[in-house]
Amino acid sequence: MSASMPFSVAAAAAGPAGAGxxxxxxxxxxxxxxxxxxxxxxxxxxxRPAHQALQPPAGPVLSFYLEDAxxxxxxxxxxxxxxxxxxxARSPGQAPFGAVQLAAGLGAAAVHPxxxxxxxxxxxxxxxxxxxxxxxxxxxxxGAAAQAEALAQRGYRVALAEQNYHLDLARAYAAGLHPSExxxxxxxxxxxxxxxxxxxxxxxxxxAFLSACRQERGQAPPLPLARLEALFEAFPDDHFLxxxxxxxxxxxxxxxxxxxxxxxxxxxxxxxxxxxxxLSPVVLLNEGLHAFGRASGMAVLDLGTSTLxxxxxxxLLRFKRHLGxxxxxxLSWEKDL
Numbered sequence: 001m002s003a004s005m006p007f008s009v010a011a012a013a014a015g016p017a018g019a020g021x022x023x024x025x026x027x028x029x030x031x032x033x034x035x036x037x038x039x040x041x042x043x044x045x046x047x048r049p050a051h052q053a054l055q056p057p058a059g060p061v062l063s064f065y066l067e068d069a070x071x072x073x074x075x076x077x078x079x080x081x082x083x084x085x086x087x088x089a090r091s092p093g094q095a096p097f098g099a100v101q102l103a104a105g106l107g108a109a110a111v112h113p114x115x116x117x118x119x120x121x122x123x124x125x126x127x128x129x130x131x132x133x134x135x136x137x138x139x140x141x142x143g144a145a146a147q148a149e150a151l152a153q154r155g156y157r158v159a160l161a162e163q164n165y166h167l168d169l170a171r172a173y174a175a176g177l178h179p180s181e182x183x184x185x186x187x188x189x190x191x192x193x194x195x196x197x198x199x200x201x202x203x204x205x206x207x208a209f210l211s212a213c214r215q216e217r218g219q220a221p222p223l224p225l226a227r228l229e230a231l232f233e234a235f236p237d238d239h240f241l242x243x244x245x246x247x248x249x250x251x252x253x254x255x256x257x258x259x260x261x262x263x264x265x266x267x268x269x270x271x272x273x274x275x276x277x278x279l280s281p282v283v284l285l286n287e288g289l290h291a292f293g294r295a296s297g298m299a300v301l302d303l304g305t306s307t308l309x310x311x312x313x314x315x316l317l318r319f320k321r322h323l324g325x326x327x328x329x330x331l332s333w334e335k336d337l
């Protein structure tokens with residue numbers, strides 16, 4: 001199959017969920033192609049072509065759109081980055097997650113056509129393996145489960161299974177706290193610490209703060225400042241900077257929060273210096289994010305995974321449980337083509 005030709009999957013996608021659907025796959029390009037028809041779903045922020053265009057070039061991109069021609073809507077999408085050097089194509093290129101996103105109500109039968117088109121195109125372009133990192137199950141359990149079912153049926157193996165914790169914003173923040181974290185929250189209040197939503201003008205100072213905190217804790221550095229500023233500029237309604245300030249106005253903790261969708265707020269870069277460990281201002285910071293997400297009509301505060309190169313970060317996982325976090329899955333898959 002040529003990567004530039006539409007790939008019909010009406011026969012492959014039998015049943016009500018797939019009848020009349022076809023995959024459109026334009027030629028590889030430096031970035032993702034825009035869909036031909038309006039999307040029948042809200043794309044997760046990291047899966048929007050405009051967001052991916054701001055990601056550093058990682059290789060040519062193949063775009064696959066599942067189209068419902070009768071309705072004039074695009075009901076599924078998949079973006080894959082090619083790697084000529086290794087032959088290992090991947091989704092995402094550079095983002096927390098990629099893989100397939102579908103319109104509500106579609107199941108595994110609708111995932112198969114996208115994967116079939118992608119696998120055929122990648123083989124034709126000399127790629128030998130496809131790696132996919134899915135979004136956390138808490139973002140949309142039905143869609144994540146449909147993707148996992150289809151991947152397993154097609155012979156993909158789970159390359160990495162990560163625990164991903166989130167807070168249910170329908171539940172009061174304090175109600176989920178472990179007694180030890182509740183005491184720390186009260187301690188923050190006694191010491192006059194408050195949560196602030198900061199203007200993006202503070203990003204250069206915030207980036208320096210984040211970098212220093214992550215370095216002293218042995219964590220990977222944050223995104224480069226220029227890229228972080230570009231994301232705040234391009235998506236001002238989806239990126240937020242929150243802080244915990246002491247009585248003198250000094251920062252005790254910071255976080256970059258990302259609105260991934262209308263229902264999910266992602267605590268992307270929480271940071272606090274080791275000197276603040278006695279107060280644990282991140283507990284207060286998460287209370288502020290919880291309140292913001294809840295007031296904005298969201299349902300989930302994503303606390304992320306806690307994976308080190310050597311395995312799970314046990315202390316961080318325990319902290320997220322103590323915040324009242326619910327454990328879920330984020331799966332990464334691979335298949336030899």
